[in-house]
Amino acid sequence: MIPTATLEDRLRTVARERYHDRHPFNIRMHDGTLTPAELRRWVLNRFHYQRHIPVKDAHITAKLTTPALRRSWLRRIQDHDGAADGEGGIERWLRLGEAVGLERELLLSGDGVLPGVRLAVDGYVNFCRLRSPLEAVAASLTELSAPGIMTARIAAFERHYDWIDREGLEYFRTRVGQGSRDSAEALALVLEWARTPEERQLAVDALAFKCDVLWSLLDAVDGGDRP
Numbered sequence: 001m002i003p004t005a006t007l008e009d010r011l012r013t014v015a016r017e018r019y020h021d022r023h024p025f026n027i028r029m030h031d032g033t034l035t036p037a038e039l040r041r042w043v044l045n046r047f048h049y050q051r052h053i054p055v056k057d058a059h060i061t062a063k064l065t066t067p068a069l070r071r072s073w074l075r076r077i078q079d080h081d082g083a084a085d086g087e088g089g090i091e092r093w094l095r096l097g098e099a100v101g102l103e104r105e106l107l108l109s110g111d112g113v114l115p116g117v118r119l120a121v122d123g124y125v126n127f128c129r130l131r132s133p134l135e136a137v138a139a140s141l142t143e144l145s146a147p148g149i150m151t152a153r154i155a156a157f158e159r160h161y162d163w164i165d166r167e168g169l170e171y172f173r174t175r176v177g178q179g180s181r182d183s184a185e186a187l188a189l190v191l192e193w194a195r196t197p198e199e200r201q202l203a204v205d206a207l208a209f210k211c212d213v214l215w216s217l218l219d220a221v222d223g224g225d226r227p
């Protein structure tokens, strides 16, 4: 039997070693060498991911079997959708869009989202819709690495892209705390639920799949716009 500590180590290793902070496009973003057009392409395409996070969290919530679990997962939907119009993570991402020069109407229209990004996001939503609660929750564990990448991103944007209004970075500032809390909560559930070696392997594989989703998204953005 593999002890629980080993599963946590395996998950943390996957979340670290296969994370999209190592993707060439992310490295260029943080080095400050993206052109404004490239940065806009990333913000526009990532909005497609952002707006689907509460959809996938609704699929996960529907699989949870106790009021306490559903209540805690519902909070994630509210983090993104807000308690009212003009609040929440999706609204903050729209403001990031405006700070880089993209009209919110353009982001909301979905125009310009790359085919590879649509496929990656569909893949993630459908994975959480079709797989077990263990696998769906384990897939969210990329967020073990998210607070680190967000902190690095805030510093990189402030340093290298001074044409972007700092207020636009509020999405990332808010996500540092939310991501730490969400990943701790998800990790505790996965460690509790994955009791057999097979279940532990499913959790690790789910996390590896999610790393591939994020990697594919950046591959598509790195490939440039359609002619």
Ligand SMILES: O=C(O)c1cc(C(=O)O)c2c(n1)C(=O)C(=O)c1cc(C(=O)O)[nH]c1-2
Pocket (backbone or CB within 6 Å): 053, 139, 140, 141, 142, 143, 144, 145, 146, 149, 150, 175
């Ligand atoms: O910018 C990023 O690098 C990044 C990564 C991730 C992630 O690691 O999954 C998320 C986010 N951002 C994010 O903003 C977010 O709301 C989020 C939700 C989830 C999830 O799987 O439930 N991941 C992420």
